[in-house]
Amino acid sequence: MLNNLYLVVFDAIFLIIAILIVYMYKRENETWEITGVKDVYRGTILGILFSSIMSVGGINIKLTFGMLLLIPLTLLMTSVNPKWGCYSYVIPFTYFLGEVLETFGYNITWFNLPYNQFIVLIGFLHLIEGILVMRYGSENTKEVPIFNGKNITKGYMMKKFWPIPLIIFSTDAMPIYAILGYMDIGYDPQNKTGQMGKIILVYGLFIILLGILTQKQLMPLNLALLIMPIGHELMFLVNYIPFRKKVKL
Template sequence: MNPLLEIIHITLLSISRALFNFSFILVIWILYILIKKYKSVNIYNFDNSKTVINALVESILQGIIIGIIGSLIIAVIGLPINLTYYLIFLLPLALILSLINIRYLCFSYAASVMGVLSLIFRGQIIFGITLPNININISGLLALVGILHLMEGILIFFVGADDPIPIIAKKDGKIVLGHLMQKYWPLPIAMLVLSKGGISGSEIVQMPDWWPLLKDIPKDVITYFYGLVPFVGALGYSSITYCEEPKKRSKKTAVRLMIYSILLIILSIYSVGSLFLQIVGTILMAGIHEGMILYEQYIESKKEPIYTIPKKGVRIMGITPEGAASQMGMQIGDIITKINGINVLNTRQFRAILKNSFTFLWIEVLHINGDMETYEFKAYPDGITDLKVRLMPENPRIIYRHESVQKIGLFHIIKNKLRK
């Protein structure tokens, strides 16, 4: 069989074993809780066609597909990691960190902590006590995290802005509309590992002479094997934006994340045999990731929000698919200023105008870029009383604090659940 086809075959077998792993079921259960919590933020009944189960199934399918792609990249270019018992603590460590903050449900933080422990605990004897020898291949760990975040960047680029939930918040004394974006994906992956002995269920495939790309073979190993081992992880994306449209924000985040992942992969290759670069990589793995999040928060604090309560007209915060507004081409953030020549002052007047059941509408709309546009809609013979839009409320009943949505941990969610 062709080596590439053989790799695909072995990769799919390995991932199929990961799907029936208890860890995969545990991750799905945790993601169900997180998605349910995310949906509960939708207090203004933003028209969202996806139920919690639909969103979970979609995330699982996306996670499996990206897991296959990531596994093939790992196997084909050869980014192995030494097989060690301590690797099983990577996922539990990520889950423990998520108790503090949801955004820590990320392998960049867990792997960075694991890398630091590996650098500290090397089997030394201190005061007669033998410390454990964690002995994790940090170069391989950098490569693994780099690949995982490359996959995460791809997911965020294409689906990160799907299903954003509008939230009303107060910023600099103004009531503003923002968008909360949260995505979680279970990740079954076939991890390429280096072993002193044969790996159960593995097959022999003849690879090119340059393979593997990451060459870090322990000196005490004479006979070694590379194999694909099923591994379960989780990817997550969380962001709140007031000063940018959700799609623009998610794509910018995705590009930065992919650059970060490529940097980690390059660093992993050059860090082989270099303790200095391994230490640098371990610090940058979590440091740059956290820096990207803090940078987005800084941008939010400096830029003006784009969705505020207009002095004249009503602002659209949600559009029902296939509704009149959707058919006309209106967008979230648009301000409806006139209906059939009548000035729209507020939401109450907006509804009063539509109660006339006009059979023909011409609606003047102000876009967020400052352009005016007039839309027309025919509703013969019954007329139309509802454009199927959700409007930004002038007097919102609940105003979120940015911190209350962003800085939340899994422990906080579970504690509130137990109280109920």
């Protein structure tokens, strides 16, 4: 783990990501730079820790040229709806797009990705996000106006970013990173992030279970990939309902 930490910290791409995150915090508030540095540290440590656990568990993804297909697909889906940039949507979309093309006789090898392992990876990423949101999601909140249906009241916006090293990818070229982002609004930031963090964590555990079931061939891959975005939408629904009730009051 220490060797992986050394490789990440002294990687130029990691430094660029770290500077970018600190800059985004500073742009929100001049006094938030230290929190930005802390979140870089927090995400890095948890990313390496959970990546090491996955590696020990036999989850190692060989980086292939076909995986570059995920970059434009992610950008495309993000441009349509930012939440669709999450791999809970991108990976199922990629799989079913490949299946549709194959139905019409276009067997494109780029779509032959290790979907079982990606499911587990997505679960672990949400596990990490849930922990970070529960512990640190309510830091540096920003007052924002919220319309409650009758009047404009004072609420709070939570916005956080964490870089996550993905050392489970087998590559000699460079480490691979993900950036987890969390943004929400509410009246009680600490309570809101505590509840939402638990929801994200439970979702992550559920997705890991789906990945294990598909690897053991106890569940069809297409069913697991269909459940994944549906579950993600349910997270938004569960997060929205209490806020909606609060607004009606």
